[in-house]
Amino acid sequence: MEDTNRQVLLKRRPTGMPKPEDFAICDGPVPDLQEGEVLVRGIYLSLDPYMRGRMSAARSYARPVDVGAVMEGRVVGRVVRSRAPSVGEGEYVLGGYGWQLYSAVPARSLTKLDPNEAPLSAALGVLGMPGLTAYVGLAEIGRPLQGETVVVSAASGAVGAVAGQLARRAGARIVGIAGGADKCGYVESELGFDACIDHRSADLGGALDRVCPNGVDVYWENVGGPVQQAVFPRLNDFARMVMCGMVSEYNDLEPRPGPNLMAAVRKRLRIQGFIVSDAWQRIGEYRAMAAPLVRSGELKYREDIVEGLDQAPEAFIGLLQGRNFGKLLIKLGDDPAATA
Amino acid sequence: MEDTNRQVLLKRRPTGMPKPEDFAICDGPVPDLQEGEVLVRGIYLSLDPYMRGRMSAARSYARPVDVGAVMEGRVVGRVVRSRAPSVGEGEYVLGGYGWQLYSAVPARSLTKLDPNEAPLSAALGVLGMPGLTAYVGLAEIGRPLQGETVVVSAASGAVGAVAGQLARRAGARIVGIAGGADKCGYVESELGFDACIDHRSADLGGALDRVCPNGVDVYWENVGGPVQQAVFPRLNDFARMVMCGMVSEYNDLEPRPGPNLMAAVRKRLRIQGFIVSDAWQRIGEYRAMAAPLVRSGELKYREDIVEGLDQAPEAFIGLLQGRNFGKLLIKLGDDPAATA
Numbered sequence: 001m002e003d004t005n006r007q008v009l010l011k012r013r014p015t016g017m018p019k020p021e022d023f024a025i026c027d028g029p030v031p032d033l034q035e036g037e038v039l040v041r042g043i044y045l046s047l048d049p050y051m052r053g054r055m056s057a058a059r060s061y062a063r064p065v066d067v068g069a070v071m072e073g074r075v076v077g078r079v080v081r082s083r084a085p086s087v088g089e090g091e092y093v094l095g096g097y098g099w100q101l102y103s104a105v106p107a108r109s110l111t112k113l114d115p116n117e118a119p120l121s122a123a124l125g126v127l128g129m130p131g132l133t134a135y136v137g138l139a140e141i142g143r144p145l146q147g148e149t150v151v152v153s154a155a156s157g158a159v160g161a162v163a164g165q166l167a168r169r170a171g172a173r174i175v176g177i178a179g180g181a182d183k184c185g186y187v188e189s190e191l192g193f194d195a196c197i198d199h200r201s202a203d204l205g206g207a208l209d210r211v212c213p214n215g216v217d218v219y220w221e222n223v224g225g226p227v228q229q230a231v232f233p234r235l236n237d238f239a240r241m242v243m244c245g246m247v248s249e250y251n252d253l254e255p256r257p258g259p260n261l262m263a264a265v266r267k268r269l270r271i272q273g274f275i276v277s278d279a280w281q282r283i284g285e286y287r288a289m290a291a292p293l294v295r296s297g298e299l300k301y302r303e304d305i306v307e308g309l310d311q312a313p314e315a316f317i318g319l320l321q322g323r324n325f326g327k328l329l330i331k332l333g334d335d336p337a338a339t340a
Numbered sequence: 341m342e343d344t345n346r347q348v349l350l351k352r353r354p355t356g357m358p359k360p361e362d363f364a365i366c367d368g369p370v371p372d373l374q375e376g377e378v379l380v381r382g383i384y385l386s387l388d389p390y391m392r393g394r395m396s397a398a399r400s401y402a403r404p405v406d407v408g409a410v411m412e413g414r415v416v417g418r419v420v421r422s423r424a425p426s427v428g429e430g431e432y433v434l435g436g437y438g439w440q441l442y443s444a445v446p447a448r449s450l451t452k453l454d455p456n457e458a459p460l461s462a463a464l465g466v467l468g469m470p471g472l473t474a475y476v477g478l479a480e481i482g483r484p485l486q487g488e489t490v491v492v493s494a495a496s497g498a499v500g501a502v503a504g505q506l507a508r509r510a511g512a513r514i515v516g517i518a519g520g521a522d523k524c525g526y527v528e529s530e531l532g533f534d535a536c537i538d539h540r541s542a543d544l545g546g547a548l549d550r551v552c553p554n555g556v557d558v559y560w561e562n563v564g565g566p567v568q569q570a571v572f573p574r575l576n577d578f579a580r581m582v583m584c585g586m587v588s589e590y591n592d593l594e595p596r597p598g599p600n601l602m603a604a605v606r607k608r609l610r611i612q613g614f615i616v617s618d619a620w621q622r623i624g625e626y627r628a629m630a631a632p633l634v635r636s637g638e639l640k641y642r643e644d645i646v647e648g649l650d651q652a653p654e655a656f657i658g659l660l661q662g663r664n665f666g667k668l669l670i671k672l673g674d675d676p677a678a679t680a
Contacts, residue, residue: 053606060606061577224602237401243604257597262564264583264613266393266400271611273604 001041001080005030008099008312010065014055017251017320022055023071023313031104038107039081040096042332045309046074046124047316048158052250061275071099071312074129075332076113076120087112094123099312101332111283118294120335125327126294126301127287130158133276135286137220137242138166140279141272146171148217149236151208153227155196156183156302158327159244162290163220164193165299172218175211177227179322186325191300199223204230218242224249225256232259235269243273250320302326341381341420345370348439348652350405354395357591357660362395363411363653371444378450379421380436380443382672385649386414386464387656388498392590401615411439411652414469415672416453416460427452434463439652441672451623458634460675465667466634466641467627470498473616475626477560477582478506480619481612486511488557489576491548493567495536496523496642498667499584502630503560504533505639512558515551517567519662526665531640539563544570558582564589565596572599575609583613590660642666 004027011024033039054065054072065072075096082089084107095110097103113123125131142163144150150167154160155176164174164187176187176196187196195211197204208216208230215236221228224246235241249256264271293299304324306315312330319328344367351364373379394405394412405412415436419429424447427433435450437443453463465471482503484490490507494500495516504514504527516527516536527536535551537544548556548570555576561568564586575581589596604611633639644664646655652670659668 061608221601228601243601243609245605246602249600249602255600255602258600260589260595260598261561261568261583261611261613262586262589262595264611265585265615266613268401268613268615268618269583269611270613271601271604271609273601273606273608273610275605275608278608 001030002101003030004028005100005102006309007070007101008309010055010067010069010071012067013057014251016253018052018055018313018317020313020317025310025313028100030102033081033083033104036084036106036108037104038079038084038087038093038110040075040077040093040103040105040110041080042075042077042096042101042103043335044076044121044124044305045099045312045330045332046129047312047319047328047330048073048130049245049247049250049319051316052247052320062277073097073099074124075103076123077332082107092120094128099309099330101309115336118291121303121305121329122294122301124329125158125303126162126299127290129276130327131162131290132279132283132286133159133244134162134166135290136276136279136282137244137274138163138170141270141274142167142218142220142240142242144170144172144218148172149175149212149214150218150220151175151177151212151216151231152193152220152222153177153199153231154222154247154322155187155191155193156325157222158301160220160222161187161191161301161326162299165191167218168192175208177223183325186302190302199227205234208234215239220244221246223247229259232263235263235267237267239267239269241269241271243271247320303329305329305331307331341370342441343370344368345440345442346649347441348411348649350395350407350409350411352407353397354591356593358392358395358653358657360653360657365650365653368440370442373421373423373444376424376446376448377444378419378424378427378433378447380415380417380433380445380450381420382415382417382436382441382443383675384416384461384464384645385439385652385670385672386469387652387659387668387670388413388470389585389587389590389659391656392587392660402617413437413439414464415443416463417672422447432460434468439649439670441649455676458631461643461645461669462634462641464669465498465643466502466639467630469616470667471502471630472619472623472626473499473584474502474506475630476616476619476622477584477614478503478510481610481614482507482558482560482580482582484510484512484558488512489515489552489554490558490560491515491517491552491556491571492533492560492562493517493539493571494562494587494662495527495531495533496665497562498641500560500562501527501531501641501666502639503582505531507558508532515548517563523665526642530642539567545574548574555579560584561586563587569599572603575603575607577607579607579609581609581611583611587660643669645669645671647671
């Protein structure tokens with residue numbers, strides 16, 4: 001065990017797109033444990049678009065990270081010390097905290113992981129928060145019906161890939177939107193979408209018309225910006241717009257105008273946002289459904305694993321620019337399953 | 341019985357705000373009856389904001405009125421001739437059609453009215469389409485809870501007055517928005533809203549802050565424009581925006597931008613539109629609930645009755661400008677109850 005704890009801190013609040021200088025990398029102390037806590041040595045850190053919101057002081061659904069504090073994030077790791085009877089040293093857990101190698105966390109906040117059930121990293125992606133996000137948004141808002149057309153933006157990403165595949169299992173026709181030929185090819189041939197459009201197309205609206213001849217019944221919104229502008233007028237009567245995120249606008253200094261909402265009346269649209277943490281109690285139900293599909297290969301996923309905590313700021317900036325390809329993870333330490 | 345049928349036709353499609361010259365008043369023939377039809381002599385014609393949409397050729401949820409055709413509208417009247425065994429001459433009915441004195445309509449499309457149960461005119465307002473609109477929008481989208489704050493725009497209007505009063509019956513705090521001191525006074529003192537704001541206030545946002553210290557949980561959208569802009573940022577987490585109409589924008593030549601939808605994610609907003617005709621099967625349920633409240637005076641309403649079909653174009657233009665005060669009706673003929 002190291003005797004220092006490598007950490008990435010928020011050095012200053014970014015203006016627009018974050019820069020590497022907005023973060024500080026330092027070696028802090030390995031934390032002491034209180035009674036009931038365990039020390040988790042991280043193996044994988046999840047990087048997700050929502051973290052951009054935490055870097056800003058603006059009011060949002062969660063407290064911002066303080067300047068000078070460790071960046072927020074979820075970690076899969078191994079328990080290396082325990083002051084809780086319920087969790088033993090050597091156990092694998094979801095629930096480490098922050099962009100750092102070591103975290104002291106209450107044992108009751110942890111989820112134990114069985115490396116034989118699924119790869120450890122899946123607990124941060126297809127079987128974790130992003131997968132649950134897709135599941136909850138479809139179940140509570142999107143509700144795709146047999147034969148409907150579902151359009152998913154950021155379709156090769158951690159949430160979009162699951163949202164599309166679950167919508168297909170409900171009998172919908174699924175159309176992805178992704179950035180570049182490689183991602184579009186993957187979405188069509190690996191994830192099994194009926195079509196995938198490159199959002200960099202000169203004529204995104206025309207491309208949508210070609211692959212959605214019957215319009216759009218469910219739009220899974222991950223990106224905002226010009227993609228939203230192209231999809232919105234193509235929503236059908238009674239369409240649902242699942243408002244999950246608008247990552248292309250997270251670095252805007254001023255909010256852009258949105259669509260005129262009279263269409264919501266005329267077309268009886270339902271435009272609804274949600275935050276997965278409100279539905280965290282459904283994680284067990286989701287994993288019970290999804291884990292067998294992951295093991296059988298019916299629910300596919302792709303990870304983009306970057307080695308080393310020091311690379312986290314650059315990788316996170318790339319995530320906001322769409323440079324990742326699949327669920328972005330930082331590898332913090334050895335994964336016994338991956339190296340076995 | 342007259343031997344001609346006074347009618348108001350759509351002479352041309354308006355550009356922006358309709359003008360009297362967009363309508364033509366003429367004397368057509370009293371229609372002949374097919375088997376199964378009755379001839380209805382109108383007593384009241386309902387004028388409603390949705391009719392502006394029918395005057396345009398643009399795609400909407402219903403067919404536009406053809407140029408040269410009779411303007412669309414609902415009429416309460418008396419059967420003066422019948423070729424249907426189920427409806428006799430002299431009966432009072434809801435279901436006459438159009439801006440005209442006489443209409444031939446299938447007997448099965450009529451609702452018989454008992455003038456002793458409620459005033460005939462109520463079937464076009466508080467106990468008719470506008471009342472059902474309020475009921476359905478609250479039941480299916482707004483769902484106000486005890487102690488929540490509900491803001492209703494166009495609060496003195498046919499829909500808004502019922503929406504607010506029903507929300508209060510659900511235990512909500514109700515705040516109206518209306519145009520001018522007379523309407524605001526009526527909304528507060530007669531309809532029993534907790535407060536009413538004049539939308540012409542120089543500082544609408546500040547006024548909202550004062551009367552909605554806990555933010556807005558349900559916004560009943562009838563008007564769009566600057567009122568929408570003032571209410572939207574004041575929506576609470578999990579707020580519902582009942583998209584019923586945006587009358588202040590119906591004459592726009594180009595749609596205005598709407599709000600940035602990232603707020604829908606952050607605040608888990610539900611922004612949902614509806615059209616009352618989709619829920620017409622609930623009219624019986626609504627009337628069974630509302631008619632006793634109207635009779636007991638617990639559900640209040642106000643009518644703005646304009647005499648004579650020839651006044652309909654000017655009255656309709658006034659409706660789009662907010663000049664009416666209460667449910668706007670054109671009186672086409674003698675109401676036996678009113679004159680009794």
